[in-house]
Amino acid sequence: MTQSKMDTRPDESEVTQPTLGPVGMLRWAWRQLTSMRTALFLLLLLAIGAVPGSIWPQRNIDAGRVADYLVRHGGTGPWLDRLGFFDVYSSPWFAAIYLLLFVSLVGCVVPRSKIHWAAMRAQPPRAPLHLERLPESGQIVVDGSPEDVLRAAREVLEGRQPGGRRHFLTRRMAGRSTLVRRWRVRSEELSLSAETGYLRETGNLTFHMALIVVIVAVAVGHLFGWRGDRILVTGKSFSNTISAYDTFDPGPWVDTEALSPFKVAVDRLDVTFEEHSIGAQQGAPRDFTAYTRTQASPNAPQIHQILKVNGPLSFGGTSVFLLGNGYAPVITVRDSAGQVLMHEATPFLPQDANYRSVGAVKVPAASPEQLGFFGFFLPSEYLDQVAGPSSFFPDLKNPALALGVYEGELFPQGRPQSVYTLSTEKMTQLKNARGEPLRLLLKPGQTMTLPGGRGTITFDSVQRWAGLSIRYDPGKLVALLGAIAALGGLIASLMIRRRRVFVRVQPKGRRTLVSIGGLAKGEDPGLAEAIEDLLGAIALRCSTTGTSTSSYIGTSTLDTSTNGSGTKP
């Protein structure tokens, strides 16, 4: 961006540079950082740096897979971890790349904006003497005095008809309709300079500035945004407070006491799976719909709302998404006297596409020792020879619970633990009469008696749960607007042509020789045609005022690599 065609600053590489002081060194470093070459290098580095995050599992997406990878790759795993390959997008080296790129971007955009601001208010430069040296040029001899011809050229450029009326959108030029370009024209005595396409640079700068806005918006989202996850069994409700979440992940500057006080209850969850297809699509999820009651604040009226996978609920800036679902078998545990020790719908977490789910039932009220059950819930149970109790379909075709029973201390030293697993370090598994681990297989409605007068366990029914993800990102709207502005700027900067055209007139007897030269910024295959059009339009206009026809000398293209299609004057 600092060394493009219209840049008139001298080429620095040819200047012998004096010894640099500290300020000079800083300036040199700044120049280097904000140079186009560095920006390009950083862009490519960013592309390469982003790739490892798609190859190796990432902690922020799936911490479980990272742990699994580390177990399976004892040699390379820890080294990759040290290099940040499992947290690529929050690793120092990735941050270094994008921060440098950000600085480079700012350092490039600010001076260019100043230059462009000045250019937008400046007159086009004077016409050079030798127009034929420009990338595109052409000449023609027409009737009329130089002043008249120059006026005609100006009228053509400004899109006026000979009467002075201005066409609005299109004009006929040499028999062809072209979009009107708004030329800024500067008149001299025997020459004329015109420039168009200032919006190209405006668009370009808009694009880069909008990218800065997007980056800032992303940063705002990280600092002030939060996300929380909650598994909500149907029939239950939850309020948006930090204690209601299973996991809560706030940005560093979030005030966790001031969350918006909405409330969500899930009354029913409908799920549909592919039943008819065979092969890979069999059992694929087809539709999830949660029927909810919501309250924006404790005093607000209750509203019935439908929550779907692509249709989140919204409370101000906070959105509630339906990201998962599963089963929560309702289980009752009684002691030997028939006293209810626990009666609860316990969510189990699906492990595969057929919802083979794991979970734990904890009964701290049991005596003399606490009881814990750990195992699977299977919506469509069958016994696999290798894997044991499995599920053949994700929906409830043959629901069953397969549990092992443990006895001992549920919460050793009161340490926090996952509700879905049992910490068995202070527990022993119950055995059956043959000394094998006791396994319970329960169908809905069934009750089993535990050995040794430990009471009974009943599988009452199955409920579903909705996996809700609640997000707050104050930067997302700004990020979106920034992205849209960037797209608009990009389109303008790629589609609009920045062109300069110079016209010189020279008396040739009683007629006038018109020379036109043009140059463009960047690629502009249409420039030659535009020059040709302009010549044609001037000729047309001058021949309507005069009587004899104009004589065409030709256009030329300065192009050393190919044979120009025109003849040189």
Place this chain on the structure above:
Amino acid sequence: MTNQTLAQYANLGVYSAMVVFTLAMIAFAFDLAGAAPRVPASAPEPRMEPALAGAAPPDTADDALVPDGEPDLPRPRSRKAAGIAMMLTRLGGGLLIAAAAMRGLSAHRPPLGNMFEFALVGCMFVVVVFVAISLRRDVRWLGLFVIGPVLLTLGLAITVFYTDASELLPSLRSVWLVIHVTVATFAVALFTIAFSVTILHLVKMWLEAQAASDPRAMSHLRTAVNTALPPARSLDRTAYGIHAVAFPLWTFTLIAGAIWAEQAWGHYWNWDPKEVWTFVIWVIYAAYLHARATTGWSPRAANYLALAGYGAILVNYMVVNVYFVGQHSYSGM
């Protein structure tokens, strides 16, 4: 519920299109091979290629401005084969449109749900864009290099990527499927054509250098290709022009994808492998455009970046969809 009969017809359409494209390819190749001048090396000047230089056919008002045709140009060769090839290409394109429509109707949804369907719709876009360009410019020289990749992709699609027509996962049921995936596929179609032109540009530069140093040592085939292709500069411009259209479309894909991700997954950017690669592609092509705007870089070096960008597109489509674990796992394979 899906209509499998209709899906069968869609497959039949793909097979027929492949047959037609094979014939078109042969005809295009025949046309290219016949491009060498009859009298070898007597007229090293390439034949005039008015179309790609950007000029529309001159109309009456312009006639006075256009110099008389250069008298030493050889008589234009007969290009019957190319005409047949273009006709076949249109026919094949029509068959692909029909196939995509039937595929969509069979599952009552836009045919944009799995890799087979992306490939099908992508090929359809490539052919449609090629035919559309051919209405305005003479791009018969490009035919072989557009229909070839299309045929290859269709072959892969119907064998390796093939998935039965079925309904969509809940997360894919959104109006954004149509917006995001259609534009993405269209952008990839443009990148594909631009890729072919970029390769041809590199080939042509090499051939031009050869022709300039020792034209007599060139084989008949090389002379033919060298004659058939437009000048390297013009190829370069065309490639840049297509990239310049495709890049904003890809930017739009990125934005639309982020909007959809926000709706479906709760976050507009989550560094999912597919998101990462979409971003990588965007960054590489952005670097390409920057390299073009920098005088320090030769167009050739910039063009290598464009090729790298297309490599990333292929990875994004064929590797990420199938092998990387992420939320875009919809290959259906």
